[in-house]
Amino acid sequence: MAESVELPSRLAILPFRNKVLLPGAIIRIRCTSPSSVKLVEQELWQREEKGLIGVLPVRDAAEGTSIGSVLSQGVVTDSGERTPKSPLATSDTHKLDGKNQPEVQWHTRGVAARALHLSRGVEKPSGRVTYIVVLEGLCRFSVQELSVRGTYHIAKISRLDMTKPEMDLAEQDPDLISLSRQFKATAMELISVLEQKQKTIGRTKVLLDTVPVHRLADIFVASFEISFEEQLSMLDSVDLKVRLSKATELVDRHLQSIRVAEKITQKVEGQLSKSQKEFLLRQQMRAIKEELGDNDDDEDDMAALERKMQSAGMPPNVWKHAHRELRRLKKMQPQQPGYSSSRAYLELLADLPWQNASEERELNLKAAKECVDSDHYGLAKVKQRIIEYLAVRKLKPDARGPVLCFVGPPGVGKTSLASSIAAALGRKFIRISLGGVKDEADIRGHRRTYIGSMPGRLVEGIKRVGVSNPVMLLDEIDKTGSDVRGDPASALLEVLDPEQNKTFNDHYLNVPFDLSKVIFIATANRAQPIPPPLLDRMEVIELPGYTPEEKLRIAMRHLIPRVLDQHGLRSEFLQIPESMVKLVIQNYTREAGVRSLERNLAALARAAAVRVAEQEQTLPLSNDVHQMSTSLLDTRIAEGTAEVEMEVIPMGVNNHEISNALRSSSALVVDEAMVEKVLGPPRFDDRETAERVTTPGVSVGLVWTTFGGEVQFVEASTMAGKGELHLTGQLGDVIKESAQIALTWVRARAADLKLVAAGNINLMDGQDIHIHFPAGAVPKDGPSAGVTLVTSLVSLLSQQRVRPDTAMTGEMTLRGLVLPVGGIKDKVLAAHRYGIKRVIIPERNFKDLVEVPATVLSSLEILLVKRVEDVLEHAFSTGCPWRQHSKL
Secondary structure (H helix, E strand, C coil), X not given: CHHHCXXXXXXEEEEEECCCCCCCCEEEEEECCHHHHHHHHHHHHCCCXXXXXXXXXXXXXXXXXXXXXXXXXXXXXXXXXXXXXXXXXXXXXXXXXXXXXXXXXXXXXXXXXEEEEEEEEECCXXXXXXXXXXXXXXXXXXXXXXXEECCEEEEEEEECCCCHXXXXXXXXXXXXXXXXXXXXXXXXXHHHHHCCCCHHHHHHHHHHHHCCHHHHHHHHHHCCCCCXXXXXXXHHCCCHHHHHHHHHHHHHHXXXXXXXXXXXXXXXXXXXXXXXXXXXXXXXXXXXXXXXXXXXXXXXXXXXXXXXXXXXXXCHHHHHHHHHHHHHHHCCCCCCCCHHHHHHHHHHHHHCCCCCCCCCCCCCHHHHHHHHHHHCCCCHHHHHHHHHHHHHHHHCCCCCCCEEEEECCCCCCHHHHHHHHHHHHCCCEEEEECCCCCCCHHHHCCCCCCCCCCCCHHHHHHHHHCCCCCEEEEECHHHXXXXXXXXXXXXXXXXXXXXXXXXXXXXXXXXXXCCCCCEEEEEECCCCCCCHHHHHCEEEEECCCCCHXXXXXHHHHHHHHHHHHHCCCCCCCEECCHHHHHHHHHHHCCCCCCHHHHHHHHHHHHHHHHHHHHCCCCCCCCCCCCCCCCCCCCCCXXXXXXXXXXXXXXXXXXXXXXXXXXXXXXXXECCHHHHHHHHCCCCCCCCHHHHHCCCCCEEEEEEEECCEEEEEEEEEEEEECCCCEEEECCECHHHHHHHHHHHHHHHHCCCCCCCCCCCCCCCCCCEEEEEECCCCCCCECCCCCXXXXXXXXXXXXXXXCECCCEEECCEECCCCEEECCCCHHHHHHHHHHCCCCEEEEEHHHHHHHHHCCHHHHHCCEEEEECEHHHHHHHHECCCCCCHHHCCC
């Protein structure tokens, strides 16, 4: 029995704000605040024996002065899950900042509780540790002295409930026997009323004979929805006679409320006919008001809506339109068509932040730079542009700056950069995804004449964020489309023009809304699909891919800590050395961003998590956990009002022993064998280029894709035929034309280059040439493969192998000039990732090398060319051996 428990002289105290745990009741709580988490870890989680803590009610000092003494500010409390109506459901209702913390009062009496079940969890994405604790109330105690231990409180206590011998003696009192009979009679009457509604309520009758009456009183009262003051009064009822008297009164009151509810239901049902069923809820509400004597209908929903609209701060022209719509709505019946749509329209107008704007804190450029640097590694030019943008905002807060558009491959940090700008400005951040949007109504909204009409994504986002000056991210702006429903990109022209968005007109609102205070930031993988008029309204900032060195630093600073946290691991369990991260970068990821790298690191973390999880053992917390003979979880005292789950859940894990076992195990250090076992054989090899360029006719080109720069091999071969050119590899029209130009140039200079015998002027006589671009499932197009095609053809026809450490890019003309191409930075970074040592680029692209990191340029030999002959000179190991015989 719970009465036989021996209480220590001191107990750790878990405060309950506006809640009371009574002896015999079982409650489940969720601990999230630092103080309560520390208490559970120290007093329950790490103890091998059965854990005991004290539960003490507290409340705000402003609510009253009848309980306890005022404690110092900064107390954080947890509240239980007994009632869904509780305004405090977690322990982080109050922060640890004492400046914003109200004074709290501690009750002088509490209940000792025993932990029946513990479970530990980690919230995502914050990584905060939480505990779910199931507590059983044991007996009352009085607080003699309250002190602080670390982050939680310890109390010196004295027991209030009587011991078993004292209880046996007290039960002989005639007055107590009379009160016990009266309480049991009232409880039995309540059970009889509820027996018709709940099939399992019959099993509750067993409690009246098996549980002592003084404990039964606490259990019944804990199951009702009563006020905090009444709960405290019940807790303070140490005398058995007083406790039974109060419990009898509360049970009788609950019984009367059930009878009144049945009376109201019968009255409403008697007044309804078959044609009036749609008014059921309204009739019930009217009957309840009549029973309470409250017939004041002035404060109805329509009046509340009107007050909300008046306080929304609408401009005069908008308020005039909204007021006219409100007068029209008042004349309509709720059953009329259009009532619900008009009501939803007015609620939207009232919810929009017409005047509500977040106050910007004073901008500190140094702090903003530190914030951006801590969130992102590298990207020096991009960070500098962001700081310049913020500096202008500091000098002129109302400046209409350009709309920044971050363009780069996936996984390089475009979205997180926009979030950092919002954090530096102290504004709220909202993201609008435009990927796959083809309907203009997604931007401008639907007209209200349509069924199911709704506002556009921008207005909906402004409503959701609640301020008129957020930082709004237009994500994937290059992936909008157009069809018969309109062109969303054209609708964005008004949104992103600071001269026009002051009076942005959403079709659903049909009134102008000011978007000039919003800071718009866009992201795209490439700028080509964006229509020129829309691109003209934005300042494009390119984010290139990361070098292997930058990826290594990003992984060690950001990715590995985040991966460990997401998988519930710590550095004591898993260690990934820099050498292994570098191995993963070189052999398993050749992307421009870091998402694939993070996925591979997550795979290693999952493998470690399996090893850690396998070490857990299921051990009982205690051998003498009391099992009740009936479960009040299945037999709630009142339908829909039972607040306490009367069920003992045995604790199945001794977490202290598990923690010791985990600490004793050594950390798992990732090595090369584990990397290959988890991630499989290496996907890339630095020798790939050398192995593929072992025969004449193969050259290495550099191309640009939406995922960054890539290395592209070009293979050429000859066969007997009629002098035709065959092209394969899912090629576009431009690259096919580049192949024709390359072949024409080679045929025109075949004799000069000694590619044909003397007197033979037809290079293609009796043979066909087949050019293939590997990775045939990937579409390819663009002019930058011109010099690569020429090199492949010359290598094939001269039987000279191209240098395996050389890659090239550049467009060629029919006269042999090499023209500049785009994406030089991404292409050079791709060559660096693939282990290329020499890169041939057009001379007119020399200016683009400024954007390439210095560490990359120092490891590469950049060769600048003007003509195709210069390309051939650099592409072969021995130069151009036939050049001395040519007339070039």
